[in-house]
Structures are given as C-alpha cells and as structure tokens.
Amino acid sequence: MDVPTKEERTAIRESVRQLCRDFPDPYWREVDKKELYPHAFVDALTKSGYLAALIPEEYGGAGLGITEASIILEEINRAGGNSTACHAQMYIMGTLLRHGSEEQKRRYLPGIARGDLRLQAFAITEPNAGSETTRIETRAVRNGDRYIVNGQKIFISRVKQSDLMLLLARTTPYDELQDKTRGLSAFIVDLRNVKGKLEVQPLDLMINHHTNTVFLEDVEIPAENLIGEEGMGFRYIIDGWNAERILIAAESVGDGRWFIERASKYASERVVFGRPIGVNQGIQFPIAEAYAHIEAADLMRYEAAAKFDRREKCGAEANMAKYLASEAAWEAANVCLNTFGGYGFARDYDVERKFRETRLLTTAPVSNNLVLAFLGQNVLGMPRSY
Amino acid sequence: MKILVCVKQVPAKDSPLRLTEDSTWIRDADLSYETNEPDAFALEEALRLKEKHGGEVVVASVGPARVQQAIREALSKGADRAIHIDDDSGSKLDSFFTAQLIAEAVRSEAFDLVLTGLQSDDLGFAQSGVILAELLGLPHATIIMEVEVIDGRLKVKRELEGGWFQWVEMPLPSLLTIQSGINKPRYATLKGIKAAKTKEIRRVTPAELGVKPDEAAARNQLRRIYVPVKTKKTEFIEGPPKEAAAKLVEKLQREARVL
Numbered sequence: 239m240d241v242p243t244k245e246e247r248t249a250i251r252e253s254v255r256q257l258c259r260d261f262p263d264p265y266w267r268e269v270d271k272k273e274l275y276p277h278a279f280v281d282a283l284t285k286s287g288y289l290a291a292l293i294p295e296e297y298g299g300a301g302l303g304i305t306e307a308s309i310i311l312e313e314i315n316r317a318g319g320n321s322t323a324c325h326a327q328m329y330i331m332g333t334l335l336r337h338g339s340e341e342q343k344r345r346y347l348p349g350i351a352r353g354d355l356r357l358q359a360f361a362i363t364e365p366n367a368g369s370e371t372t373r374i375e376t377r378a379v380r381n382g383d384r385y386i387v388n389g390q391k392i393f394i395s396r397v398k399q400s401d402l403m404l405l406l407a408r409t410t411p412y413d414e415l416q417d418k419t420r421g422l423s424a425f426i427v428d429l430r431n432v433k434g435k436l437e438v439q440p441l442d443l444m445i446n447h448h449t450n451t452v453f454l455e456d457v458e459i460p461a462e463n464l465i466g467e468e469g470m471g472f473r474y475i476i477d478g479w480n481a482e483r484i485l486i487a488a489e490s491v492g493d494g495r496w497f498i499e500r501a502s503k504y505a506s507e508r509v510v511f512g513r514p515i516g517v518n519q520g521i522q523f524p525i526a527e528a529y530a531h532i533e534a535a536d537l538m539r540y541e542a543a544a545k546f547d548r549r550e551k552c553g554a555e556a557n558m559a560k561y562l563a564s565e566a567a568w569e570a571a572n573v574c575l576n577t578f579g580g581y582g583f584a585r586d587y588d589v590e591r592k593f594r595e596t597r598l599l600t601t602a603p604v605s606n607n608l609v610l611a612f613l614g615q616n617v618l619g620m621p622r623s624y
Numbered sequence: 625m626k627i628l629v630c631v632k633q634v635p636a637k638d639s640p641l642r643l644t645e646d647s648t649w650i651r652d653a654d655l656s657y658e659t660n661e662p663d664a665f666a667l668e669e670a671l672r673l674k675e676k677h678g679g680e681v682v683v684a685s686v687g688p689a690r691v692q693q694a695i696r697e698a699l700s701k702g703a704d705r706a707i708h709i710d711d712d713s714g715s716k717l718d719s720f721f722t723a724q725l726i727a728e729a730v731r732s733e734a735f736d737l738v739l740t741g742l743q744s745d746d747l748g749f750a751q752s753g754v755i756l757a758e759l760l761g762l763p764h765a766t767i768i769m770e771v772e773v774i775d776g777r778l779k780v781k782r783e784l785e786g787g788w789f790q791w792v793e794m795p796l797p798s799l800l801t802i803q804s805g806i807n808k809p810r811y812a813t814l815k816g817i818k819a820a821k822t823k824e825i826r827r828v829t830p831a832e833l834g835v836k837p838d839e840a841a842a843r844n845q846l847r848r849i850y851v852p853v854k855t856k857k858t859e860f861i862e863g864p865p866k867e868a869a870a871k872l873v874e875k876l877q878r879e880a881r882v883l
C-alpha cells in the first residue's frame with residue numbers, strides 16, 4: 239500500500255465533513271429520540287465507499303490504513319453524529335483480513351465493500367465473563383462439517399442491522415486448557431440464514447446503540463465459517479484490539495472537538511450579568527484546558543496510527559491514545575454541559591445527547607481500567623491483577 | 625461532450641468574518657474555504673451530462689495555491705483534469721479579470737459546453753459567467769434549473785421571478801450559469817479521492833496568459849467595507865389623536881414601508 243499524502247487525508251476529511259453536513263443536528267436528535275437506526279446516513283457513507291476504507295483494493299475496497307479510517311470516524315463524531323452506528327465493521331475488519339482464509343475474503347469482502355453485506359455486529363461479551371474474555375462459556379461443538387453453538391451473549395449491538403456477525407465461542411472447555419488464552423474460536427455467523435435458534439432481545443440502555451442480549455440455541459455454523467485455526471480465536475481478537483483502540487481514540491477526539499467548539503461559541507455569545515459568560519475564567523479556563531487535553535490526545539492517536547500503518551508494535555501507544563482521548567472527551571463533555579447551564583440538559587441543544595454518547599467510550603468496547611492494566615502490566619512490568 | 629466547469633473557492637459559510645485593520649477586506653487568516661455552492665451544482669450537472677453522453681469534464685479555477693483543494697475535490701468527484709490559474713491579486717474583485725483569465729486559459733481548447741455557477745457566495749456579482757461567454761464568443765443563458773442535450777442542441781430551463789420558468793433552446797457550444805438546487809451533488813468517494821492523485825492539474829499564471837493584474841486594479845478599487853451599524857430612533861408624534869393617527873399611518877407606509 240502506498241502511503242496517502244497529506245492532501246489526500248485532507249480530502250478525505252473534507253469529503254466526510256461535506257457528507258455529514260447533509261445530516262445535521264436535527265437528524266441525529268430524531269434518530270436518538272426515536273431510537274432509530276441512522277439508515278440514510280449509513281447508506282450515504284457506504285455508497286461513497288467510506289466504510290470500505292480498510293478493505294484491500296483487490297476485494298473492492300479503498301485499501302487505506304487505520305490513519306485514514308480513523309479520520310473518517312473522527313469527522314462523523316465531530317460533525318455531531320455518532321459513528322457507533324457503523325464503526326464495528328472497521329473494528330473487526332482486521333480479524334477477517336489477517337486471519338480469514340482467501341476463500342472467506344472472496345466470499346464476503348466484495349459484498350461488504352459494495353455495501354450489499356453489512357458486517358456490523360460482533361458478539362464477544364457474556365454475562366458471566368465480562369472483561370475477562372477468556373472465561374466466556376458459549377460453547378461451539380464440532381459435528382461433522384458444522385459447529386453447533388449454545389450459549390448467551392450480552393451487550394451485542396446492531397445484530398438486527400447486520401447480515402454478518404463475528405462470534406467468539408468456546409471450542410475447548412476451560413478446565414482442559416493449559417494455556418487459558420486458547421480454546422476459543424472465531425466464527426462468521428450469517429444472520430440472514432440462521433439454522434437453529436438465535437434469539438435477540440433488545441436492552442434498554444442510556445444510548446441508542448441497538449444493543450441486545452443474544453441467546454443461541456443449537457445454532458449451526460458451517461465449519462467453513464471458522465476463522466483461522468480452531469482454538470486461536472482469542473489471539474485473533476486481541477490482534478484487532480490495537481486498531482479498535484486507535485479508532486475509538488479518534489472518535490473521542492471528534493467528540494471532544496465538537497464539545498469544545500460548541501462550548502467556546504456558546505461562552506462567547508451567552509450574556510449574563512451584562513457580559514458574555516466566557517469572560518469569566520471559571521468558564522473560559524476549563525474549556526481551554528479540555529481543548530489542550532484533546533489536542534494532546536490527538537497527537538498520541540496519530541503516533542499510534544502511524545506505527546500501526548507501518549506495521550510496528552503499537553500496543554502501548556494505542557492503549558494510551560484510547561485512554562487519553564476518551565478521558566479528554568469526557569472532560570470536554572462535562573465542561574460543555576457546565577457552560578450551557580440549564581440549556582445543556584435540553585434535547586434541542588444536542589449537548590446531553592453527545593454527553594451520553596461519549597461517556598460510553600471510556601467503558602466500551604473496553605473499560606479504561608483494563609487499558610490502564612495493560613499499561614501497568616504489559617508496558618511497565620508491574621504484577622498482574624488478572 | 626467536452627465540458628468546462630468553472631469552480632471558485634469561497635470563504636466557508638461558518639467562517640468568522642472579521643475586517644482587516646484598514647477595513648478594505650476580511651481577515652484571510654481566520655477563514656476556512658469551501659467550493660462555491662452553485663459551482664458544486666454546475667460540476668454535478670457536468671458529470672451527469674458526461675455519464676449520459678460521454679466525453680470529458682475539465683475544471684478551471686482562479687486563485688492562489690489554496691484553490692487546489694477545491695480543484696482536488698472536483699477531481700475526486702469525477703472531473704477528468706483541471707486548470708489552475710494561479711493568481712492572488714485582481715481576480716478577487718474584478719469579474720472581468722477572472723473571465724479574461726479563464727478565457728485565455730481555455731481558448732485553444734474547443735469546449736462544447738461551459739458551465740459556471742450562477743454567482744459566487746462571497747461577492748455575488750453573477751458576472752464572471754456571462755463575461756466569459758462574451759469573451760469566448762458563445763451564446764449563454766443564466767439561472768439554469770434543467771439541462772437537456774437533444775440532437776446536438778441544448779434545451780434549458782431558466783428560473784424567472786415569482787415561480788415562473790422559461791424553456792430556451794440553444795445551439796452548442798454554449799455557456800450556462802447554473803442555479804443551486806438543479807440536482808443533488810454527489811459526495812466524493814474514497815476511491816475517487818485516491819484516483820484524483822494521478823489526474824492532471826495544469827498550472828498557469830496571468831503573465832503566461834498575457835493578462836495584466838494592474839489593469840484589473842485600475843478598473844476597480846475597494847475603498848472600505850464595514851458592518852452595517854444598527855441605529856434606533858424614537859419619534860413622538862404630537863397633535864390631536866386623529867391627526868397623529870393619520871401621520872402614523874403615513875410614516876408606516878412611506879418610511880417604515882410595513883403597510
């Protein structure tokens with residue numbers, strides 16, 4: 239892959255920005271309020287090829303790197319939108335690209351690139367395992383040319399808005415394992431044609447993510463849908479974590495910039511006690527501080543992304559970027575809400591919506607405690623908590 | 625069909641507009657830029673005509689180095705090549721100068737159709753297109769809302785006042801100034817952005833075209849720009865109620881013009 243030029247990156251940013259202008263605040267407000275899925279937005283994005291950024295050209299994608307993909311998600315959030323409606327495909331693309339067979343890539347990638355096939359769901363989290371992924375219990379047992387899956391997943395987003403779902407399930411019982419990171423396998427589940435019973439129960443959450451509990455009862459998955467080797471699934475998922483963290487960092491930066499922009503504008507315009515509230519340092523400095531934190535986090539995000547795209551080790555940088563950016567976005571969210579006073583709580587100002595949305599990024603898809611644990615244990619060599 | 629689209633880069637709509645110290649322009653440093661809206665519609669119309677009738681779409685833009693961004697955007701959307709007339713002086717204010725530059729830059733090429741936006745979002749003269757038509761010796765029509773090419777001739781719909789439209793038949797080659805809303809401009813695709821990298825941008829200067837910026841400056845000078853000052857005046861109308869009421873009605877009609 240030849241490295242995109244600065245101009246190309248600017249062009250990508252500008253084009254996404256232009257596209258987002260056609261989906262202004264009221265669009266996202268309504269999607270949120272009525273708990274809709276932003277179909278029109280996702281369609282526009284897909285048609286213009288943005289969701290196929292990471293898919294290699296030979297499979298019909300744009301063959302770009304994580305830096306460019308992250309710019310796309312950042313701009314969506316920066317424009318006031320919510321990229322979670324469509325980021326999953328980018329999060330999990332690495333697993334399919336690096337570990338999927340040639341046949342699987344030929345089968346799925348061109349359709350995903352064209353927008354005919356939606357790979358928007360991944361099912362990892364379980365009620366009895368939580369952050370300890372190696373403890374998941376959903377069982378996949380091989381039976382001839384297929385696997386039979388039974389179990390339960392929780393917090394699985396966009397199952398109803400996807401054609402394909404990446405599933406992590408246990409193929410060897412935990413007790414039989416020497417290496418506890420083995421024994422899990424990754425599958426592609428074709429949701430258009432489920433054999434067995436896959437029940438999807440929507441969860442009532444603080445944000446509009448179309449998140450569900452999923453019950454799997456004798457769900458049949460053809461063996462050809464196993465990704466890579468049996469028992470190596472957790473490794474494949476971990477492999478995708480750096481990409482995921484960099485993308486979340488970028489989404490956070492986008493949110494942060496949205497909050498800063500809205501807050502500084504409002505602080506300059508809102509007049510109380512005969513002067514704009516922004517002249518008060520109690521209002522002005524927190525905005526400036528949050529701004530500085532966002533910009534600093536952004537540098538770490540680009541450092542991580544550049545290393546990732548050069549195929550260098552970037553675990554430390556990706557985790558730091560995710561941590562710094564999601565915390566900075568949350569700081570900016572609070573600062574923005576403070577600046578708007580009571581109006582910040584009114585839905586018409588969109589601050590409360592973005593506030594709820596950005597809050598997730600410190601917790602999911604991975605909570606910042608686990609990010610710090612990675613830094614403490616894997617980078618700084620301190621004793622493990624797990 | 626060989627189509628030329630003239631594209632201008634203008635300050636973005638949400639840019640902060642602050643005046644320079646000497647109040648002769650707005651402060652460039654604060655501005656971000658975007659493609660002039662009607663020009664984006666003109667480009668889209670050109671791309672659609674090319675998709676229907678084949679041919680080539682060429683974009684031309686006058687301005688400093690920054691306008692390459694607008695050019696690249698057009699190339700990403702599907703224009704085939706571009707001409708950048710690199711100028712940072714007279715074209716700012718003088719439509720005649722802008723039109724002259726474009727005319728000289730494209731004179732040697734035989735375009736079947738030239739499209740411009742109706743007017744620019746910043747200065748709004750609506751002149752560059754029609755002057756360009758004159759300089760190239762082409763017939764033109766303005767405020768176009770629909771374009772059809774039938775048997776080598778044009779049939780175009782013009783927007784008039786008060787919800788009226790006019791259909792005009794014209795020969796080719798011609799020049800049309802396009803009204804916003806004629807179509808729905810496409811978004812640049814990721815692949816388009818990648819492909820744009822290898823497309824030709826020919827850069828020319830006013831000197832190379834034999835057009836002198838000084839002449840433009842001599843034709844047109846901007847003395848001062850300012851933000852309109854709001855004033856408030858309270859007037860008491862004296863006299864008996866009947867006369868006062870009559871006076872009030874007259875003022876509302878003649879001065880305030882609200883009746």
Ligand SMILES: Cc1cc2nc3c(=O)[nH]c(=O)nc-3n(C[C@H](O)[C@H](O)[C@H](O)COP(=O)(O)OP(=O)(O)OC[C@H]3O[C@@H](n4cnc5c(N)ncnc54)[C@H](O)[C@@H]3O)c2cc1C
Nearest residue numbers: 360361362363368369393394395447602603604605607623
């Ligand atoms: C809106 C939403 C959408 C989601 N979408 C998906 C999806 O599509 N697919 C999917 O698979 N999952 C999804 N998730 C799940 C998400 O990834 C998990 O919620 C997250 O990984 C945390 O797991 P948990 O909720 O079980 O928390 P727990 O693991 O129970 O953790 C609770 C708290 O304890 C802390 N903690 C746990 N262990 C340690 C430790 N060793 N050291 C320090 N602190 C610790 C955690 O950091 C956290 O603060 C989604 C969640 C939400 C809220």
